[in-house]
Amino acid sequence: RSDSNYDYIVVGGGTSGLVVANRLSEQENINVLVIEAGGSVYNNPNVTDTLGYGKAFGTEIDWAYKTTDQEYGGGISQTVRAGKALGGTSTINGMVYLRAQTAQIDAWEAAGNKGWNWKNLFPYFKKGEQFQSPEKYSFLDGSGVTYDPAYHGFNGPLKVGWSSTQLNDGLAQKMNTTYQNLDVPVQFNKDPNGGDMIGYSLYPKTVDSELNIREDAARAYYYPYQNRTNLHVWLNTHVNKLTWKDGKDVTADGVEVTLSNGTTTVVKASREVILAAGALKSPVLLELSGVGNPDILSKYGIETKLNIPTVGENLQDQMNNGLQFDAKTSYNMSADYVSYPSAAQLFSNHTAVGNELLRKLPAYAAKVASANGNITKARDLQRFFKIQWDLIFKAGIPVAEILLEPSGTTYDTEYWGSVPFSRGNVHLSSADPTVAATIDPKYFMLDFDLHAQVEAARFIREIFKTEPFASMSGAETSPGLSTVAATAGDEGWSDFIKQNYRSNFHPISTTAMLPKEVGGVVDTSLKVYGTSNVRVVDASVVPFQVCGHLQSTIYAVAERAADIIKKQL
Numbered sequence: 373r374s375d376s377n378y379d380y381i382v383v384g385g386g387t388s389g390l391v392v393a394n395r396l397s398e399q400e401n402i403n404v405l406v407i408e409a410g411g412s413v414y415n416n417p418n419v420t421d422t423l424g425y426g427k428a429f430g431t432e433i434d435w436a437y438k439t440t441d442q443e444y445g446g447g448i449s450q451t452v453r454a455g456k457a458l459g460g461t462s463t464i465n466g467m468v469y470l471r472a473q474t475a476q477i478d479a480w481e482a483a484g485n486k487g488w489n490w491k492n493l494f495p496y497f498k499k500g501e502q503f504q505s506p507e508k509y510s511f512l513d514g515s516g517v518t519y520d521p522a523y524h525g526f527n528g529p530l531k532v533g534w535s536s537t538q539l540n541d542g543l544a545q546k547m548n549t550t551y552q553n554l555d556v557p558v559q560f561n562k563d564p565n566g567g568d569m570i571g572y573s574l575y576p577k578t579v580d581s582e583l584n585i586r587e588d589a590a591r592a593y594y595y596p597y598q599n600r601t602n603l604h605v606w607l608n609t610h611v612n613k614l615t616w617k618d619g620k621d622v623t624a625d626g627v628e629v630t631l632s633n634g635t636t637t638v639v640k641a642s643r644e645v646i647l648a649a650g651a652l653k654s655p656v657l658l659e660l661s662g663v664g665n666p667d668i669l670s671k672y673g674i675e676t677k678l679n680i681p682t683v684g685e686n687l688q689d690q691m692n693n694g695l696q697f698d699a700k701t702s703y704n705m706s707a708d709y710v711s712y713p714s715a716a717q718l719f720s721n722h723t724a725v726g727n728e729l730l731r732k733l734p735a736y737a738a739k740v741a742s743a744n745g746n747i748t749k750a751r752d753l754q755r756f757f758k759i760q761w762d763l764i765f766k767a768g769i770p771v772a773e774i775l776l777e778p779s780g781t782t783y784d785t786e787y788w789g790s791v792p793f794s795r796g797n798v799h800l801s802s803a804d805p806t807v808a809a810t811i812d813p814k815y816f817m818l819d820f821d822l823h824a825q826v827e828a829a830r831f832i833r834e835i836f837k838t839e840p841f842a843s844m845s846g847a848e849t850s851p852g853l854s855t856v857a858a859t860a861g862d863e864g865w866s867d868f869i870k871q872n873y874r875s876n877f878h879p880i881s882t883t884a885m886l887p888k889e890v891g892g893v894v895d896t897s898l899k900v901y902g903t904s905n906v907r908v909v910d911a912s913v914v915p916f917q918v919c920g921h922l923q924s925t926i927y928a929v930a931e932r933a934a935d936i937i938k939k940q941l
């Protein structure tokens with residue numbers, strides 16, 4: 373370990389942090405230190421096993437954050453999982469590699485983030501990617517996977533493709549036919565990673581197709597580069613807060629850390645401190661450092677360095693439910709099928725649903741604002757909600773995601789409304805950095821979010837009633853028609869959904885990239901407003917939820933952030 377002065381300190385060696393550290397350390401004269409609370413999981417079978425999803429849950433590499441009892445979400449606390457390891461959450465996630473709809477990234481710019489649009493982000497999706505073309509792997513013959521080479525990068529660090537455990541028995545074709553036979557058909561989408569996600573497809577994952585092991589941020593962005601003498605990583609080291617230079621400007625000069633032996637010390641950074649601790653940690657680290665809402669900070673005896681009351685607000689996650697059906701075939705392989713219906717495909721009366729929602733937006737905005745003491749303003753929320761409404765009902769983004777996973781003699785499904793309107797928050801609950809923060813995502817706060825969840829469940833029932841799937845499956849085992857009747861309305865579904873959902877593990881936006889006057893915490897260079905050298909580069913900055921899953925977008929944002937930082941050198 374070197375105790376020399378570092379140019380950059382990256383707090384959190386996770387999905388985003390390792391991208392930024394890798395790219396900054398491409399410049400030989402720049403010293404980068406990554407500080408990661410977890411250890412190495414390079415040889416951890418719970419990480420590497422491509423069929424091992426969930427094995428790491430509840431182990432020492434899972435932060436397993438707890439939410440408050442959810443007032444609107446069944447009165448229960450939820451566990452929000454996140455990786456505590458070099459590689460961060462990419463070491464425990466579902467490896468799904470699905471981007472976003474073009475219009476959703478364009479909405480970031482429409483909300484006031486100049487230059488943050490699909491056209492500018494698309495090259496960064498490709499820059500990070502090392503797409504492994506399926507035709508090279510004979511085990512994928514008959515699997516039905518397709519892709520468009522124009523949408524992929526082939527020379528980046530992150531391996532994306534399909535694993536050798538992918539089913540190749542023609543199930544994909546039967547699924548596809550089923551989707552075509554629906555009353556409102558859902559078309560096959562050859563490649564959902566080009567910005568148009570609507571339809572049914574077989575998506576790629578972050579896997580090493582050759583070795584059939586998980587690809588994570590550490591395997592992609594750190595281990596092949598670990599011999600760089602200017603790239604330093606401290607593992608098992610917890611960052612407690614930033615330290616500040618004396619003077620008028622708000623300039624960080626380092627971080628206070630607790631080392632694995634329990635010693636607390638300060639490490640200096642001469643250029644910047646980059647927070648990449650994840651959406652449920654980066655805002656709390658800002659608060660512990662005196663950046664946030666003075667009313668909250670003063671409660672814990674923390675002096676306000678910078679008054680940015682929206683730190684920790686705007687928390688957005690999705691809610692995940694599942695339906696299960698008996699399968700008439702037994703499967704011991706995995707398969708990755710996704711469908712993304714639009715509002716017109718999901719809601720039979722979508723015009724009426726849209727009109728009703730439009731009328732409710734002012735009330736939604738007022739409810740969110742009032743729940744956080746008007747820290748986020750109703751007028752701003754209303755504008756953002758209208759942008760979201762336009763995405764759903766005009767631009768036609770996917771309004772739900774449905775995953776189908778054959779497993780043994782069961783067809784498992786998972787589903788969620790893609791873009792819930794509910795907004796919650798995360799805040800520190802003590803000046804002691806080891807004490808858990810208060811996390812309140814406010815799941816199901818707004819009724820459209822439940823409605824989307826219900827319609828997605830109905831849509832799945834429809835699939836299993838449609839041939840050829842109807843003949844391939846047996847009874848619905850969960851929830852089952854005796855628990856939720858075939859004719860159930862939103863009320864009839866509500867108990868099942870609210871007692872059985874989980875976090876979709878996609879928290880974002882807690883230090884949102886937005887103009888300051890509408891509640892932003894970072895500017896378009898991801899610098900915290902009012903500081904000269906503190907940035908946040910992780911899921912915290914993503915202003916609105918994306919369809920697809922988060923990691924591909926987060927990798928791309930981090931790639932772009934690294935370029936922005938380099939240009940400012």
Ligand code: FAD
Nearest residue numbers: 384386387388409460461465466467468611911921922923
């Ligand atoms: P992280 O990758 O979580 O990185 C933060 C890092 O900071 C961690 O390594 C953490 O240990 C470290 N850290 C935190 N606090 C401190 C501190 N005080 N000091 C030092 N270090 C600290 N997305 C997909 O695209 N596809 C999927 O299939 C998918 N499945 C998922 C399944 C699960 C179970 C989970 C939890 C998430 C899933 N996601 C998925 C979401 C996606 O993986 C995350 O959104 C993304 O990895 C987050 O990246 P990040 O850089 O914001 O944070």
